[in-house]
Amino acid sequence: MVRNLHALANPTRFLRLSGLLLPVIWVLALGLLGAGLYMSFFTAPPDYQQGETVRIMFIHVPAAWLSLFGYTLMAGASATALIFRHPLADVAAKSAAPVGAAFTFLALVTGALWGKPMWGTWWVWDARLTSVLILFFLYLGYMALWATIEEPVRAARAAAVLALVGFVNVPIIHYSVEWWNTLHQGASVLRLDGPAIHPSMLWPLLVMALGSTFFFLAVMLTRMQAEIYRRRVRQLQLARASTEAGAF
Amino acid sequence: MSAVLTLLRRELKLAARAGGGGGMAVAFFLIAVSIVPLGLGPDLNLLGRIAPGFLWVALLLSALLTLDRLFQADQEDGSLDLLMLAPLSLEVTVFIKALAHWLTTGLPLILAAPFLGLMLNLPENSILPLVVAMLVGSPALSLLGAVGAALTVAIRRGGLLISLLVLPLYVPTLIFGVSAVSNVLISSPGSSGQASLLLLGAVSLVALVVGPLGGAAALRANLR
Numbered sequence: 001m002v003r004n005l006h007a008l009a010n011p012t013r014f015l016r017l018s019g020l021l022l023p024v025i026w027v028l029a030l031g032l033l034g035a036g037l038y039m040s041f042f043t044a045p046p047d048y049q050q051g052e053t054v055r056i057m058f059i060h061v062p063a064a065w066l067s068l069f070g071y072t073l074m075a076g077a078s079a080t081a082l083i084f085r086h087p088l089a090d091v092a093a094k095s096a097a098p099v100g101a102a103f104t105f106l107a108l109v110t111g112a113l114w115g116k117p118m119w120g121t122w123w124v125w126d127a128r129l130t131s132v133l134i135l136f137f138l139y140l141g142y143m144a145l146w147a148t149i150e151e152p153v154r155a156a157r158a159a160a161v162l163a164l165v166g167f168v169n170v171p172i173i174h175y176s177v178e179w180w181n182t183l184h185q186g187a188s189v190l191r192l193d194g195p196a197i198h199p200s201m202l203w204p205l206l207v208m209a210l211g212s213t214f215f216f217l218a219v220m221l222t223r224m225q226a227e228i229y230r231r232r233v234r235q236l237q238l239a240r241a242s243t244e245a246g247a248f
Numbered sequence: 249m250s251a252v253l254t255l256l257r258r259e260l261k262l263a264a265r266a267g268g269g270g271g272m273a274v275a276f277f278l279i280a281v282s283i284v285p286l287g288l289g290p291d292l293n294l295l296g297r298i299a300p301g302f303l304w305v306a307l308l309l310s311a312l313l314t315l316d317r318l319f320q321a322d323q324e325d326g327s328l329d330l331l332m333l334a335p336l337s338l339e340v341t342v343f344i345k346a347l348a349h350w351l352t353t354g355l356p357l358i359l360a361a362p363f364l365g366l367m368l369n370l371p372e373n374s375i376l377p378l379v380v381a382m383l384v385g386s387p388a389l390s391l392l393g394a395v396g397a398a399l400t401v402a403i404r405r406g407g408l409l410i411s412l413l414v415l416p417l418y419v420p421t422l423i424f425g426v427s428a429v430s431n432v433l434i435s436s437p438g439s440s441g442q443a444s445l446l447l448l449g450a451v452s453l454v455a456l457v458v459g460p461l462g463g464a465a466a467l468r469a470n471l472r
Contacts, residue, residue: 154402165417
């Protein structure tokens, strides 16, 4: 495992491999999302209580899952960057952050759209909503730190420390908010005694979740490629600036 | 041990002689508390209900406002480099800095809180719980804040960024801190002030581990 990670540490090899994989992942992501959206909008039945608004769930739930998946991925990559000094891990963490933040935002917005007809209000200060909002702030802080520190190596280390400190705090924040106030329904898919939702709704949800995950990975890998090229351009510019300065 | 005491004494002296000590923080606390009735109206019942929450929020904000100079002042005059070269491990240094921050901002505010609570019509039976909860919970503010201060040590005007980085981490302290006080006011079933107080202590203990480790790692990352 560790050796495999180190084989990927060479950016050129990573670019070649991701160049091969990316088209496949994009096709999988778009195909699954297309199929999932068709199923959610046309084949899944309306809920007997919530009516058509239940279809928002097929976007909301995967987005909420991915908001946590993204932060976990970011923290894992940050730990790898700090411990093994893996040169691509900080690129991965940096690239995952905006995607994760976008899914967190999507989860908040779709939640608000669902909350208006169901709970009668766009926003309630309920435990789940609040902890997702705070997760969004953690993403923003992480991205802001990357944006303010100019030198990539230093920014990477500092951001990695922040991601790990945040990751330790996420469960604490979650449970403290839960303790504070709860209105949101409990988990209905990942439960010990089997999912509490009918297969006709479970399937579109799972397809959407898988498709969104592939979409997450596709965007993240594309961003990683762009980041590697950006760093190369920066290196070339620095090298040219120093030779030009040397000429005078 | 003498190095630890020397560093602590240096921090306290610097705070007392150059930063106004805890006086400035208390003055901020006082002003923050006195603009609330101006904004919300002088209804004593309303003020009494929001007093514990608002006192905690004011404590959070005044801790935040003083954080950005925690390491930056030392970084600018070069003494941070000396501290990093010193035989004292960096984690201990960060802990001492956080402790000094708590002694100069947290503690004075906690001592002032009962009087400000009276101004906000905080019921008398919840003054003691408030002080105890603040004593237990506020070290986490300085310890977690040290991580934010260390992360932004090399950034000019990092104050706003620190708030963005650190405030989400303050959420558990705020929630448990307020509920430790409010449960005395409205005894809600199934939860008691004591449980909140214990959880508040747990948050502070976690911060005691995370703060120095994270702060030292952040300093090393920023000042290689």
